[in-house]
Amino acid sequence: MLGSYAMYSSVFEKTRITISKDSILHVGEFFRLAIPSAVMGCLKWWSCELLILLSGLLPNPKLETSVLSICLTISTLHFTLSYGFGAAASTRVSNELGAGNPQAARVAVQAAVFLSVTEAIIVSTTLFCCRYVLGSAFSSETQVADYVAVMTPLICLSVFMDSLQAVLSGVARGSGWQHLGAYVNLGAFYLVGLPVAMVLGFPVHLRGKGLWIGIVVGSAVQSTLLGCITCFTNWTKQVHNSIFFNKNLI
Structure with missing residues (x-):
């Protein structure tokens, strides 16, 4: 539907592009950004899936796997909202950097972080207040529902961290730091998170x-490292890097 809209809508009449030899020649430039972006997301979710597999090695694996699957489902459902803020931050930051507006890019980052923190507080507070009935939405087993109630404070912390990292990851993608984000995720989850x-x-x-x-x-x-990278970024320098990349792409 989106493809049809872009192809036939008059809104795109002046900006509609066609497939050309140049687009094929520059595929490598986009792969340089796309592959680290994919790795950023995959490293995070693969670590969560590995936890579910590891829970099968615990005593009473049926209960443990059920509860951790519920926790991951709640976290994933919430992440779709956080990812929206991150996608908006990525688009806005990259546009402002490309337009040569470092101050506007900085403000966009601050606005996105503020919105993500506000959203995280609202969602975490709601989940915590509903912790005794939350498990019942997924299972009729009393043991599972009680275990989910015990896990809910940790889910709330996870929600808060996910909100921050989703936006900061979006900023990283919009600024062209995908390779840094991939290294951060590798270290955070596979050198720290999974061993712990x-x-x-x-x-x-x-x-x-x-x-x-x-x-x-x-x-x-992950959130701390991405936050430090974002805080110590020289946005004026990022504008110059973005303009240089665009010139090479053209």
Whole structure:
């Protein structure tokens, strides 16, 4: 539907493009951005899926896997909202950098972070207040619902971290830092998050709770590193880098 709209709508009459040899020749330039962007997202979600697999090795794997699957479902459902803020931040920041407006790019980042924090507080507070009935939306088993109630404070922390990292990841994509974001995600989740999860889940015997604490720790490290990169960015320099990249692309 979107493709048809772009092809036939008069709104795109002056900007509509056709497939040409130049577009094929410059595919490599887009792969240089697209592959690290894909890796950024995949590293995060693969680590979450690995937690579900690891929960099958715990005592009472049926209960642990059920509860962690519910936690991941809630987190994924919320992330669709956070990802929207991140996509908007990515588009706005990249447009402002391309237009040579460093101050506007900085303001766009600040606005996106403010909105994500506000949204995270609202969602986390709602989930926490509904923690005793939250599990019942997914399972009629009392044991599962009670376990989800215990896990809800950790889900709230995860929601908060996800809101921040979604926006900061969007800023990274819009600024062309995809490779940095991929390294950050690799270190945060595979050098910190998953090892902490395995230690807390198995030797410390916190079971599913320990596994999810590990992923929250990984998200916190990810958000902190991305936040530091964003805070110490010289936006004027980023404008020059963006203009240089666009000239090479053209």
